[in-house]
Every structure is written in structure tokens, then in C-alpha cells.
Amino acid sequence: MIVEEVRVRFAPSPTGSLHIGGARTALFNWLFARKYKGIFVLRLEDTDILRSTEESSQGILEGLQWLGLDWDEGPDKGDVYGPYRQSERLPIYSKYLDQLIANGQAYYCFCSNEELQQEKEAARNQKRDYKYSGCCRELSLQEAEARIKQGLHPVIRIKAPDKGITMVHDLIRGDVEFSNALLDDFIIAKSDGWPTYNFAVVVDDASMKITHVIRAEEHLSNTPKQLLIYEALGLEPPKFAHASMILAPDRSKLSKRHGATSVQEFRDEGYLPEALLNYLALLGWSSGEDRDLWTLDELIPEFSLDGISRSPAVYDIEKLTWMNGHYISNSNAERFLNLSSNQSHMQKYLSDYPREYLLQVLDLVGNRIKTLNEIPGAIQYFCEDVDSYDAKGVTKHFKKTNAVIILNSVIDIVEKAPQFEASIIEDLLRRQAEIMQLKAAELIHPTRLALSGRTNTPGLFEVMEILGREKCLQRLKKAVTYIES
RNA sequence: GGCCCCUUGGUCAAGCGGUUAAGACACCGCCCUUUCACGGCGGUAACGGGGGUUCGAGUCCCCCAGGGGUCACCA
Numbered sequence: 001m002i003v004e005e006v007r008v009r010f011a012p013s014p015t016g017s018l019h020i021g022g023a024r025t026a027l028f029n030w031l032f033a034r035k036y037k038g039i040f041v042l043r044l045e046d047t048d049i050l051r052s053t054e055e056s057s058q059g060i061l062e063g064l065q066w067l068g069l070d071w072d073e074g075p076d077k078g079d080v081y082g083p084y085r086q087s088e089r090l091p092i093y094s095k096y097l098d099q100l101i102a103n104g105q106a107y108y109c110f111c112s113n114e115e116l117q118q119e120k121e122a123a124r125n126q127k128r129d130y131k132y133s134g135c136c137r138e139l140s141l142q143e144a145e146a147r148i149k150q151g152l153h154p155v156i157r158i159k160a161p162d163k164g165i166t167m168v169h170d171l172i173r174g175d176v177e178f179s180n181a182l183l184d185d186f187i188i189a190k191s192d193g194w195p196t197y198n199f200a201v202v203v204d205d206a207s208m209k210i211t212h213v214i215r216a217e218e219h220l221s222n223t224p225k226q227l228l229i230y231e232a233l234g235l236e237p238p239k240f241a242h243a244s245m246i247l248a249p250d251r252s253k254l255s256k257r258h259g260a261t262s263v264q265e266f267r268d269e270g271y272l273p274e275a276l277l278n279y280l281a282l283l284g285w286s287s288g289e290d291r292d293l294w295t296l297d298e299l300i301p302e303f304s305l306d307g308i309s310r311s312p313a314v315y316d317i318e319k320l321t322w323m324n325g326h327y328i329s330n331s332n333a334e335r336f337l338n339l340s341s342n343q344s345h346m347q348k349y350l351s352d353y354p355r356e357y358l359l360q361v362l363d364l365v366g367n368r369i370k371t372l373n374e375i376p377g378a379i380q381y382f383c384e385d386v387d388s389y390d391a392k393g394v395t396k397h398f399k400k401t402n403a404v405i406i407l408n409s410v411i412d413i414v415e416k417a418p419q420f421e422a423s424i425i426e427d428l429l430r431r432q433a434e435i436m437q438l439k440a441a442e443l444i445h446p447t448r449l450a451l452s453g454r455t456n457t458p459g460l461f462e463v464m465e466i467l468g469r470e471k472c473l474q475r476l477k478k479a480v481t482y483i484e485s
Numbered sequence: 486g487g488c489c490c491c492u493u494g495g496u497c498a499a500g501c502g503g504u505u506a507a508g509a510c511a512c513c514g515c516c517c518u519u520u521c522a523c524g525g526c527g528g529u530a531a532c533g534g535g536g537g538u539u540c541g542a543g544u545c546c547c548c549c550a551g552g553g554g555u556c557a558c559c560a
Contacts, residue, residue, distance in 0.1 A: 013560045048559055113558085129487055129556080155558055173490070182488060182556085190558040197560045221489060221555040244491070244553080251552060279497095282509090286498060290508045309491095309498085312553055316496045319510040329523075368522040393520095426519095444519040456521035 006038025007211045010064075010071070011201070013045040014056035017262035018063030020315070021216060021246045021254065024280040028243060029214050030069045031281075031303035041208055042074030044085045045201070047194050052087070063263040067273045068296060073208075081208040086200050093195040096203050096233060097156055097188070101141070105232040106188060108144040108154035109136040131184035132157070156189035158199075158232060166224040171212075171241040171305050178224040186225060198222055202229040205238055214241045214305070217312075241305050243284055244312045251314060259317070266320075270340075270372030272331070275324040284313045293326065321370050329367035333359045336366060336375060345376035349383045358383075360466050364458045382466065386453040386475055389482070393455040397446040398483050407483070409436065410447050411476045420469045422461035429461075450479030 010026040012018065018026075033040035042064070046052035057075075064071070071077070075084045083089055100106035109132075116132075123130035136144075137159065148154065160183045168176045188199035195203065205213060220242045230237040248258040260266050266276050278294050286309070287302045294302075328336070337358060340346045349358060361382045362375070369378050389398065397403065413428045414420075429447075433440040448460050451472060457463050464472050 011560090015560075045560060051559070116558095127486080168489095170490095176489065178489075187558055192558080194558085196558065201560090216554090217490065218554055219560095222560095224489095242490085247553075249496080253553080282497065284497090288499070290499070292497090292509050311491045313498090314496060316510070319497065322510055325522090370522095439519090441519050448520065454520090458521080460519060 004211055006033060006036040007041060007209050008033050008038065008214055009041035009043050009205070009208065009210050011043040011045050011204070012060050013048065013051075014053060014060055015048060015051040016056055017264050018060045019254070019262055020266070020276075020280060022060075023063065023067060023069075023263050023276070024246060024283060025214065025216055025243065026064060026069050027067070027277060027280055028285070028303075028308070030071075031299055032212065032214060032305070033072075034300045035303050038211075039072045040070075041081075041210070042071035042084065043204060043208070044075055044087075045197070047086045047197070047200055049087070049194075057085075059264060066267060067263060067277055086204065089200075089204070090194065092207060093189070093200060093203055094193070097195065097199075100158065100188075100232055101156065104159070106156050106158045107137055107139060107141075107185075108148070109157045109185075109187075110139075110144075110147060110152055110154045111136060129182070132186070134185055137185060153191040155187045155191050157185040158188050158229065160185050160228055166227050168220070168223045168227065168240060170220070170223075171239055172308050173220075173242060173310060176220065176223075178221075180224075183225065183228070188229065198225045199229055202226050202233070202235070206230065206233070206235045210238050212239045212241060214243065217242045217244045241308070243308050244310055246283060247312045247314045249314055249316070251312075254315070270374065271320065271324050272327045272339075272372070275320065275327045278327075279320040279323050283315055284309045293323070325370035328369060328372070331366070333362035333366060336362045336372065340372050340375050343373075343376060345380075349376075349379070353383060357466075364462055364466065368458065381452040381454065381457075382463075386451070386478070389449055389453045389479075390455050393445075393449040396455075397449050398479070400446075403446055403483050404480055406436075406438075406443055406446050407450060407476055407480050410443060410450075411473060411480075414464075414469060414472045414476065417469070420465060422459070422465040425464050426461040446479075447476070451475050 008029040010022075010029050012022050012026075030040050032038070042061075044052075044057055044060075046057070061076075073080060073082070073084065075082075097106070101108070111132075119133055120130045136154075136157070144154065161180045162183075164180045166178045166180055166183075168178065170176055186198070187196055189195050204210075223240055223242075227237055246254055248254045250258075254261050260269055263276060267273070274295065277296055278292075281294060281299055282292065285303070285307050287307055289302070337346075337350075337355070341350060358379075361379045365375070365378045369375060400406075409432055410429065413425065413432060417424055417428055429443055430440050433443050436443075444460050445455070448457055448463075449455060451457075451460075451463065451467060467475075
């Protein structure tokens with residue numbers, strides 16, 4: 001048996017940013033293509049000239065690249081069934097449209113917007129569903145062409161059956177029936193000559209030899225219309241798989257008011273691509289295995305359509321953030337520096353300090369942050385002077401009667417340490433605590449506060465080593481002055 | 486409103502006729518510890534409701550309810 005090459009596609013319309021729902025659809029398609037050694041096609045559905053923008057196209061491409069979802073054919077590469085922007089495919093659509101007009105499966109319709117409005121209103125008044133009356137259906141082709149010559153711009157409608165059922169064989173949901181009686185002669189080409197969505201997808205998917213259409217559930221209801229078009233055109237439809245949608249925490253459709261929804265926003269908020277990908281993969285898909293952490297490469301062999309959930313998934317930023325923290329702590333300082341170097345704080349730090357120093361700091365801080373955006377805050381006291389102290393810390397550690405004595409003894413240690421290394425400092429400090437008959441913590445806390453202004457930092461002795469003898473001394477003395485004043 | 490899809494803890498989810506109904510995030514407690522985080526251990530918490538089918542139902546069927554999607558010369 002000849003195994004057909006798998007060809008899938010991601011077909012966003014460039015009217016906004018790359019939404020996480022879209023990103024997940026792209027991911028599912030990409031995984032499917034990679035698993036079956038097939039082709040992943042990227043197609044831009046930009047026939048809505050008013051809403052499509054070049055900026056949005058670029059944003060989507062960049063978003064996919066950032067995620068690492070590479071395509072084999074698309075606007076910029078692998079032109080075998082192109083072009084891959086619908087706006088450049090008008091001749092192709094026209095050819096198919098002509099075919100349908102010629103064999104009488106579609107017809108020109110001259111009904112004006114006003115007339116259509118009236119029909120709709122009448123339907124509403126009678127509480128029945130609106131269906132196009134079909135008043136242009138019997139118009140002869142000659143008559144239609146004559147009117148076109150007069151300068152009228154008709155739409156094209158398909159002749160839809162009014163009996164029977166159209167069955168969608170969905171790979172995720174099984175067979176779904178739609179009654180044809182519900183369909184009307186819907187428009188397949190607008191009066192400006194451009195195809196409508198349902199017609200364009202069919203022509204594109206067919207002419208691009210797409211074998212599996214994996215997309216979100218919002219398209220399930222469109223599928224019977226598309227099937228009708230395939231049939232009229234005499235084309236073999238692809239297999240369909242409709243994944244469910246991603247919902248906001250309040251179970252409504254995800255929108256701007258729910259915070260970040262585009263991959264660019266997640267990137268800007270300090271999320272790593274592998275974290276977003278990992279999270280998205282698990283949102284609406286499961287391998288059945290008891291496992292949460294996956295790299296893209298690990299997902300490829302495991303991915304399968306029947307692991308895709310039928311029910312909508314509410315996305316939970318807490319879990320994404322947890323995953324991000326995981327990937328951050330497993331990443332290295334070099335990468336953080338590169339990824340965060342565009343932040344304004346980081347640029348300043350980068351110009352003020354040697355790269356090596358910043359790398360040491362990031363290394364220390366890396367496993368206790370959850371997003372890249374926490375970096376400047378987490379390393380601030382390594383790069384800027386301490387000019388205020390945490391209020392609770394002050395009452396707890398500086399207000400004690402022996403605070404100055406403690407800090408002075410630490411100053412003494414800092415001055416005398418033979419090498420300024422964490423283990424040596426720790427040794428000396430613990431010994432000092434014993435001598436003073438105090439718990440080590442009683443020296444550690446005030447010291448931490450003096451050096452960082454904070455009550456929580458990474459291990460104090462590592463912090464001291466990186467800060468260096470001079471800075472420690474200076475900050476310790478400053479704290480003593482602060483307490484005494 | 487018509488049509489379609491869906492319904493296991495707060496969230497993601499495993500389960501595919503017989504289980505003490507996994508696991509993860511979040512939350513709580515304990516341990517580790519110089520703080521925070523990490524890590525380890527433990528805990529709270531679920532089959533939307535009602536009918537069937539069956540010796541037995543979260544798993545199959547029907548009804549209801551709820552949520553979502555879709556009904557454009559948008560995609």
C-alpha cells in the first residue's frame with residue numbers, strides 16, 4: 001500500500017498577533033507533520049484586505065520562529081504549491097469559480113444589501129431562521145452576464161442542496177451530522193471578485209494537497225459548507241480534526257482583558273519559548289503518560305490526534321509560570337543575559353559591569369526566578385548601591401541592641417578573611433558566632449539586610465563572595481552608620 | 486433562538502464496564518535550611534442532575550441543565 005505523504009497547514013489570518021490558541025493549533029500541526037515526516041505548510045489568509053496588515057503577517061511569522069515551529073512551505077520558502085498568501089492567488093480562485101459557474105453549480109446573485117436586509121428582517125419577524133431566498137438562482141447565465149456588462153457587480157453563490165445530510169468524519173469527534181436543510185446558497189465570492197473564506201480554504205487546501213486539516217473547534221460548523229464545495233468542485237476532501245478551544249479562566253473566550261494572549265506578550269513578559277510550547281502542548285492534549293515536562297523533540301514521537309481533548313481547556317497562567325521557572329532554572333546564565341539584554345535595566349548593568357560579573361550573579365539568582373522579567377529586580381543590589389532597607393527587616397535585625405556589635409564583628413571578618421571566598425567567610429562567621437555565643441543566624445540576617453537591603457537573597461556567603469570585599473565593607477559600614485543615626 | 490460540540494477536584498488531566506478515581510499546577514502542613522526559592526514528605530479537594538442498560542457504570546443509551554462554538558460580501 002502506498003502511504004500518502006502527510007501535508008498539514010497552519011493558516012492564520014494576519015489581522016492581529018499570534019494568539020496562543022493559534023500557536024497551539026500551529027504546534028499540533030507541526031507535531032503531526034514532524035511525526036509522520038510530512039510537510040508543514042504556512043499559509044496567510046489575507047483576503048480581508050481591510051483588516052490584514054503586513055505588520056501582523058510579520059508578527060505571526062516571528063512568533064512561530066521564536067517558538068521554533070519551522071515550516072517547510074510558506075510565503076518565504078519552498079514554493080511548490082504557492083503562492084502562500086491568499087492575496088496572491090486570485091487567478092487560482094477565479095479558475096475554480098468559473099468552473100462552478102460554467103457547470104451551473106454556482107450562480108451570480110445581484111440582490112442588493114438592502115434587499116437582503118429585508119429578507120433577514122422578515123425572517124426575524126416571523127421568528128424563523130434566515131435563509132437566502134434564492135431569487136437569483138434561476139437567472140440565466142446570459143442575463144447575468146448582460147447585467148455584469150452594464151456594470152453591476154454580483155456575488156457568486158453556490159447551489160446548496162436543501163435535503164439530506166452532510167457528514168463530517170472528524171478524527172477527534174467521530175461522525176458529526178449536519179442537516180442540509182439548514183444551509184442556504186451561501187456566498188463563495190464577494191462582489192469585488194475575491195473568494196470568501198470557505199471557498200478560499202477549500203481551493204487552497206485542495207490545491208496545496210493538504211491531507212489533514214487540524215484546526216480549532218470554531219471551524220467545525222463551517223466544515224459542512226466546505227464539504228459541499230469540495231463536492232461541487234469534484235475534489236477529494238482532506239481528513240478533518242477539530243481540537244477544542246482555549247478558554248480564559250472565567251470560561252469565556254480569551255481576549256485582551258484576560259491579560260497576555262499573544263505569544264509576543266508572553267515573550268515580553270519573560271516567558272521562554274520552550275515553556276510556552278510545553279504548556280500549550282498539554283493544554284488540550286495528553287499522551288496518556290503521567291508526565292508534565294516535555295521538550296519539542298520529545299513530543300514528536302508521542303503526539304497523536306487521539307490524545308487531543310474534545311472539551312475546551314481553561315488556561316492557567318500559574319502552571320505556565322511554574323513551567324517557566326523550571327526551564328529557567330535549567331537554563332544557563334549566558335542565555336538569560338542574551339534574552340534579557342534588551343531590557344533597559346540590563347543595558348545599564350551591561351555597560352556598568354563586566355559580562356563575567358553579571359554571569360556570576362545570574363547564575364546565583366537563576367533558579368529562584370520564574371520569569372525573565374524578574375531578573376533586574378533579583379540582581380539589583382549586585383549592580384546598584386543599597387540605599388534603603390526592608391522595613392520589617394530593620395525592626396527585626398537592626399533594632400536589636402547588639403546590632404552594631406554584630407555588624408562590626410562581621411566587618412572584622414570581612415577585613416581579615418585571607419581569601420574572600422564563600423566557604424572561608426562562612427567558616428569565619430560561624431566561628432565568630434560561637435565566640436559571641438550567638439546562633440549563626442543572628443549574624444547572618446543583619447548582614448544580609450546590610451548588604452542587600454533585603455531579608456531574602458540567595459545564600460549569603462555566595463552573595464558576599466560575588467559582591468567582593470570592598471563592597472561588603474562599604475555596605476556594612478553604611479548600615480552601621482544608618483543604625484547609629 | 487436554530488444547529489453543532491463538550492461536561493472527572495479551583496485549573497490541566499489519567500481513566501476507555503469491576504480502581505482505595507492517578508499525576509501536575511495552585512493551596513495548606515511538616516522536613517531540609519541563614520532568609521527566599523528549590524527539593525522531599527503528607528494533606529484538603531472531583532465523576533453536573535435525572536432516568537435507563539447491566540450482576541456491576543465516571544466509563545454504554547436517553548432526557549435535562551450548564552459551558553463553548555457557529556449561524557457575514559470576517560477569517
